Each structure stands twice: as structure tokens, then as C-alpha cells.
Amino acid sequence: MALDVGADFEKRWLNAPQAVRQTYIDDLTRICELFSNDVRLEDWLSKNKQAQLQSYETIENAYAELKAQLLEEARIRRQHALEQSLAKKRAQQQAYIDDLQLDERLQHQAQTQQLQALQQQLSQESLTYSERYTTTPKLRFEATRNSVISPEIQHALDNLKIRLELEAESLIEQIQHSVASLNQKIQQAADEEIRYLLEQHSSSET
Structure with a gap:
């Protein structure tokens, strides 16, 4: 007689667990024993009934183990994908924070240079005013003798002082x-990562 094993038998056979394939082979071997002349049918039927129960249990356990294995592999793949996603997210956030810090350093350097330039400018202007009103020994003598700064010089010095204070305060x-803005951006980036981790953890549990 012709044995009909169905479509895609080779694929189904190779995809079956080894324990299942061995069970099928044992069943076929047991069936082939019927062709032997010295086999008693009653003994074979009794033995076959017990063997079939064992075969069903073996096949069921084998597919249960396969299912558990596939689920574990899928869980590992999801976990690996989640870890890669989190690592990428952290790298992006760290790059963003590095850019912010670099920008703040550049701004701080520029502001420091501005302060230095302002200081030099004010020093030069102060020197210019001083030279303007102390160009002759007579003026120096009068200033020393009277120990009084003229209203014009005092006014100029007051203006310089006020200007310096305003520029420094600004x-x-x-x-x-800039520092407050950087701290706020860093805190925001940290909050976003924590929220992202919580969302990913909740989704993985469901």
C-alpha cells in the first residue's frame, strides 16, 4: 500500500523535535513487527496500547518543551532589542548633553573675553582721562596741593564706575x-530617559 504522509512532509519532519521523530520511528518499528510470523496479535495489541500512551505523553512533552524554548528565545530577542534601544537612546541623550555643555563652555569663554575686553577698555579710558587732566606739572602740583579732585574728573570716574558695574552685572x-538653562535641559533629558525606561518596562511586562 502507498503511505500518504501529507504535503510538506520533509519540512514538517525536520521541524519536529528529535524526541517526536524518534517516537514516530519507534511506532513504525512496532507496527512493522506485525509482519513477523512469530508475533502473537493479542500480545502485540496489549503492548501497542501501552506504547501509544507513552508515545502521546512523549510527543506532548516534547512540543511543550519546544514551545517553552521558543518563548524564551523570543523573550531574549525582545530583551536584546530593548537593551539596544535603550543604549541608543542613552547615547543620543549623552551626545545632546555634550553639545549643550560645549555650547555653554563656548558662551562662557566668549563672555569672559568680553569682560576682559571691557576691563581693558575701561582701563584705557581711565588712563586717558587721567592723562588729560594731569599733563603738566602745574596741574599735578595743584592737585597735590589742594588734595581735591576736580568735579569734571570725579564725574568721569563716577561714569566709568557705573558703566563697569552695569556691564559686569549684565x-x-x-x-x-546660561547655567540655569543648561541645568534645566540636563534635568529634562534625565526625566525623558526615566519616563522612557518606565514605558519600556511596562510594555515588556504586558
Whole structure:
């Protein structure tokens, strides 16, 4: 007689667990024993009934183990994909924070240079005013003798002092604002990563 094993038998056979394939082979071997002349049918039927129960149990256990293995492999793949995603997310956030810190350093350097240039400018202007009103020994003598600074010089020095204070306060406020902005951006990036980790953890549990 012709044995019909169905479509795609080779694929189904190779995909079956080894324990299942061995069970099928044992069943076929047991069936082939019927062709032997010295086999008693009653003994074979009794033995076959017990063997079939064992075969069903073996096949069921083998497919249960295969299912558990496939689920574990799928879990590992999901975990690996999640770890890669988190690593990529952290790298992007770290690059973003590095860019922010670099930008803040450049701004701080620029502001420091501005302060130095302002200081040099004010020093030069102060020197210019001083030279303007102390160009002759007579003026120096009068200033020393009277120990009084003229209203014009005092006014110029007051203006320089006020200007220096205003420029310094403005630059200090800019630096404080930049530092506060950087801290806020870093905190925001950290909050986003924590929220992302919690969302991924919740989704993996479901």
C-alpha cells in the first residue's frame, strides 16, 4: 500500500523535535513487527496500547518543551532589542548633553573675553582721562596741593564706575541664565530617559 504522509512532509519532519521523530520511528518499528510470523496479535495489541500512551505523553512533552524554548528565545530577542534601544537612546541623550555643555563652555569663554575686553577698555579710558587732566606739572602740583579732585574728573570716574558695574552685572546675569538653562535641559533629558525606561518596562511586562 502507498503511505500518504501529507504535503510538506520533509519540512514538517525536520521541524519536529528529535524526541517526536524518534517516537514516530519507534511506532513504525512496532507496527512493522506485525509482519513477523512469530508475533502473537493479542500480545502485540496489549503492548501497542501501552506504547501509544507513552508515545502521546512523549510527543506532548516534547512540543511543550519546544514551545517553552521558543518563548524564551523570543523573550531574549525582545530583551536584546530593548537593551539596544535603550543604549541608543542613552547615547543620543549623552551626545545632546555634550553639545549643550560645549555650547555653554563656548558662551562662557566668549563672555569672559568680553569682560576682559571691557576691563581693558575701561582701563584705557581711565588712563586717558587721567592723562588729560594731569599733563603738566602745574596741574599735578595743584592737585597735590589742594588734595581735591576736580568735579569734571570725579564725574568721569563716577561714569566709568557705573558703566563697569552695569556691564559686569549684565554679563553675570547672562552667565547665570546660561547655567540655569543648561541645568534645566540636563534635568529634562534625565526625566525623558526615566519616563522612557518606565514605558519600556511596562510594555515588556504586558
